[in-house]
Amino acid sequence: MKTFSAFARPNIPAQSFGTSVAPIMIQFMGRPISISPDSITFMEGEGNYTFIYTNAGKKYLVSRTLKSLSEHLTSNFIRVHKSYVVNANYVEEQLVHDRILKMAGGKEVMISRRKLREISGILDHSYFRVSA
Template structure:
């Protein structure tokens, strides 16, 4: 068969958009993972998903880490100008948000194709904070 008929699937490039004032690679966090400690750059975290007393961290290299910390602990630890709690179960990295919020869908679209729901009560506040972030990004 001809190779041009069935092209190989290329992974989608997950590229963040950070303001020029932000220094990349400045902060790393240590995660206890499988009897060892893994250091992850904060810039590489796409989003965090809370499950009770545990949190899943999703990174741009498509890895998922399970950590025995709550989202509230991560919310205190991470930079509030870069990370935003959009739901009781989710914190997103604003550098990976791709589209503006549609009021009807109440979702954030990330660079990896994931769509995450936004809390009904906080839609206006979250859209305001996203607008401020994008103003920083393009000014």
């Protein structure tokens, strides 16, 4: 894997290259609010609308597609179904025979049949991550 820290970045401040992801801005009750991607447990898409579930137990309805929202997220987020994107950090249990992920907060998310093997492999390896 290549790292690009040795290259010069003219006219761009160094703090803009941090590992943190910019918060997602949404409209809620007529006011713009920002949601940190780290606080999102999963997102559920329904057509041109998306429900965002947070670790605080809140549910937000956004008039954006699941695909457009998932483009702004980190690699911790996994597309497990046509209608679901989950944050791997909040997966508590995987029920393989039922194709269900139990999320933090008690919610359950379906895994598509075609992605079951891939998701199982990703989640099994996610427990071996080393963080500095």
